[in-house]
Amino acid sequence: MKRPTIADIAARAGVSKGAVSYALNGQRGVSETTRRRILAIAEEIGFNPHSAARALSGAAADTIGLALRRPARVLGFEPFYMELISGVEAELSARGQALMLQIVADADAEIGVYRRWWGERRVDGVLVCDLRVGDPRIPVVTDLHLPAVVVGGPEGVGDVPNVWNDDAMALIETVEYLAALGHRRIARVAGLPDLWHTHVRASAFRGACERLGVTAALTVGTDYSGEEGARATRRLLSGETRPTAVIYDNDVMAIAGLGVAQEMGLTVPGDLSIVAFDDSPLCRLVHPALTALTRDIPAYGALAARHLLAAIAGQPVGSVQDATAKLVPRASTARPTTST
Numbered sequence: 001m002k003r004p005t006i007a008d009i010a011a012r013a014g015v016s017k018g019a020v021s022y023a024l025n026g027q028r029g030v031s032e033t034t035r036r037r038i039l040a041i042a043e044e045i046g047f048n049p050h051s052a053a054r055a056l057s058g059a060a061a062d063t064i065g066l067a068l069r070r071p072a073r074v075l076g077f078e079p080f081y082m083e084l085i086s087g088v089e090a091e092l093s094a095r096g097q098a099l100m101l102q103i104v105a106d107a108d109a110e111i112g113v114y115r116r117w118w119g120e121r122r123v124d125g126v127l128v129c130d131l132r133v134g135d136p137r138i139p140v141v142t143d144l145h146l147p148a149v150v151v152g153g154p155e156g157v158g159d160v161p162n163v164w165n166d167d168a169m170a171l172i173e174t175v176e177y178l179a180a181l182g183h184r185r186i187a188r189v190a191g192l193p194d195l196w197h198t199h200v201r202a203s204a205f206r207g208a209c210e211r212l213g214v215t216a217a218l219t220v221g222t223d224y225s226g227e228e229g230a231r232a233t234r235r236l237l238s239g240e241t242r243p244t245a246v247i248y249d250n251d252v253m254a255i256a257g258l259g260v261a262q263e264m265g266l267t268v269p270g271d272l273s274i275v276a277f278d279d280s281p282l283c284r285l286v287h288p289a290l291t292a293l294t295r296d297i298p299a300y301g302a303l304a305a306r307h308l309l310a311a312i313a314g315q316p317v318g319s320v321q322d323a324t325a326k327l328v329p330r331a332s333t334a335r336p337t338t339s340t
Contacts, residue, residue: 004047004119004144012041046115046144063098064088064308065123067110069130070103078224079251079280080297084151087301088127095309107132111140118146125312127151127304128160131196149308151300154319156196161317163304167197168204170293170325171247174275175208177327178245181335183273185216187243189232189253193221201249216241222253229253233260237272244336245273251283254290258332269334279328288331295325 006024010017015034022029023038030038066088068081085101092099100123104110114137117123125147128137138158141148153162178186188205191198202219209217220236222228229248236243237260248254254276261272268274268288276283279294300322311317 004042004045006047008045009038009041009047012045013038043115046119046146061121061124062096063100063123064092064305064312065100065102065113065117065126066129067102067104067113067126069106069110079282080278083280083297084129084301084304087298087303088305089301090298091302091305091309097305097309107136111137114141114144114146118144125149125308127308130192131156132194133196133199135196147308147311149304149311149317151304152196154321157319161307161311161319163300163307163320163322165295165300165322166324167200170277170327171201171204172208173327174247174293175205175212175214177329178247178273178275178333179212179214181245181273181333183245183336184214185241185243186214186245186247187217187236188219188247189229189236189249189257190219190221191224191249198249205247216243218243222249224250224253226252226256229256230260233257234264237261237264237266243272245275245333247275247277249277251276251278251280251290251292254292255282255286258286258290269332270337273333273336275327275333277325279325283330291330291333292328293325294328295323 006017006020010020013020015038019030019034020038023035024042070078089099102113104113114126117126126141128141128148128150129152131150131152133156135156138160141160142158148160150157150160150162153164175186186209190202205219206217218236220232222232229252233246233256236246246257248257254274258268258274261268266272274290276290276292278297279292283290283292303320303322307317307320
């Protein structure tokens, strides 16, 4: 919970606290080389001289931070994050806490936001979403002593507490269901390939298909958008060996895929069965209603918020597994009418 101080900068730079003060305030008394070194260390550990007085006050911000590396336009129609944030907000508002949300362009920008928020005492902790393989944010929040909870895992999080779902089991259940219906050509339209849960789902999909004798199992990566989902579906349905079932990593892409299938003159579920992840209300509003992997996403967000508040309070926290998504069959899946 210790925030960066002038003493920390002085110790790392090997100079006095007075020299640090001179450098931070642009005063004479230190060489230009020393000044640049001190300023670089201050930025590295998240110390903002303009917020020093606020940081020294010791007051809690009563706010947690969430930086999302997604285009703002995508968040406008991404049901998962809207539901996750609603769960976080519900938990925080009941405790008199606030949420600070910021959209960032890349990992460096997100890490910069963490350093600034922590150095300026804008937040008491952060939720880290969209866990990546070899995620550079994990060592940063650890080095900053910034209270954090990863929404994802349980692997790849280091010593940072996390909440997670068993995505592998959800994929296995889905492939087993489709194979039991008689599907032997199953494709998957996945999200960003460097996300940890994409990696987990891909491995589970391959393993289940091999075990169940699925002769054609293809995964196509996308950016989660409807446009990319539609493009991936056209590619799959235009190939020589057309799949009889497609699993989509979110419901926005599944709905786009449904539109493409109908555009190409295919019937759902006669010619193509479709399964969506997340199961927002959109899945039940389209025709036919989509078979989906459903979970209580607002409850997942509330769990993450509670876990983070416990970490901020100094309570021992670790890895917590939320309920696994369950398959809800609807009208978009059936036995294939074409030979597999």
